[in-house]
Amino acid sequence: MPARPSNLSGLSSAIRLKTDLLHRVATHPSAEWPDDIERFIAAVESCDLEDTTALVVLLAVLKEEMGVFIGHHGRGEPVSEPGPASLATEASSKREILAQFRREVTERLMAPVRHHAIVSPVVERTMHFIDDNYTERLTLDAVAAAVGRSKRHVATLFRQQTGQTIHHYLTQVRVHHAAALIRQREKVEAVSLLVGYRSKKNFYLHFKQQIGVTPAVYKEVLIGLAPLADREPPVERQPKS
Numbered sequence: 001m002p003a004r005p006s007n008l009s010g011l012s013s014a015i016r017l018k019t020d021l022l023h024r025v026a027t028h029p030s031a032e033w034p035d036d037i038e039r040f041i042a043a044v045e046s047c048d049l050e051d052t053t054a055l056v057v058l059l060a061v062l063k064e065e066m067g068v069f070i071g072h073h074g075r076g077e078p079v080s081e082p083g084p085a086s087l088a089t090e091a092s093s094k095r096e097i098l099a100q101f102r103r104e105v106t107e108r109l110m111a112p113v114r115h116h117a118i119v120s121p122v123v124e125r126t127m128h129f130i131d132d133n134y135t136e137r138l139t140l141d142a143v144a145a146a147v148g149r150s151k152r153h154v155a156t157l158f159r160q161q162t163g164q165t166i167h168h169y170l171t172q173v174r175v176h177h178a179a180a181l182i183r184q185r186e187k188v189e190a191v192s193l194l195v196g197y198r199s200k201k202n203f204y205l206h207f208k209q210q211i212g213v214t215p216a217v218y219k220e221v222l223i224g225l226a227p228l229a230d231r232e233p234p235v236e237r238q239p240k241s
Contacts, residue, residue, distance in 0.1 A: 010047045010049030011049055011051070011058075013049065014044055014049045014055070015058070015225060017040055017043050018040075018058060018061075018062050020040075022062070022065055024036045025066060025069050034109070041101065041102055044098060045095060049094075052094060052097060054221050055097055056097060057211075057213060057222060057225065059097065060218070061179075061183070061222070061225065063104065063108070066108070120157065122154065123161045123162065125146075125147045126143060126146075126154060126158055126166065130173055131173060133146075134170060134195065134196050135194065135196045137196065137198065138170060140154070140166060154166070171209075171210065174195040174197065174206070175207050175210040177194075178191050178194075178203070178207060179211060181194060181195070188215045188216055
């Protein structure tokens with residue numbers, strides 16, 4: 001793949017801001033997180049990182065890392081189903097991408113309260129079944145049979161209590177794990193199969209809808225986001241004889 005031309009001026013500053021925010025989230029009470037997030041957004045907006053693809057990937061990684069503290073690590077979130085897909089980098093400004101990030105993080109901060117208030121045992125079992133079996137070729141029939149209810153009953157109850165369809169939840173879980181595998185340097189071609197996709201086209205489509213960029217671009221930009229010590233060493237050229 002040819003190198004993607006990009007102006008990554010300001011990337012180091014944005015990475016430091018991300019690291020600082022994670023430190024504050026890890027060490028400050030949750031009541032202070034909204035102010036910490038607002039300061040982070042303001043600082044990123046004023047820094048000179050203008051490459052929107054790099055910004056989208058940086059924020060996607062940040063949301064995954066924040067999920068450990070917020071309480072959504074390893075599963076999709078029972079919040080209302082989004083309207084438009086993640087902002088397309090080629091059509092969005094830096095300010096629009098940061099505004100979308102603010103909305104998504106706000107939803108994540110509120111999700112634990114909603115989860116404890118609304119999820120019934122049937123929906124809880126449905127979520128656990130998907131969490132444990134997302135690598136399989138899951139259908140609504142299989143999910144309904146696993147929880148011992150009719151398809152209509154499970155689908156309706158799940159939508160009422162989580163604000164999203166079973167298919168959308170399954171997609172969230174698969175993309176969450178796919179992003180983690182890509183960060184672990186797994187090959188993109190293998191990742192789609194490892195998280196349960198049989199169609200590469202569907203994998204790319206769903207990943208871009210959830211993350212904002214394709215899996216290939218996500219992996220490419222991650223190399224630029226990684227600390228120098230974590231990057232793969234260059235291949236040494238053998239001298240010609």
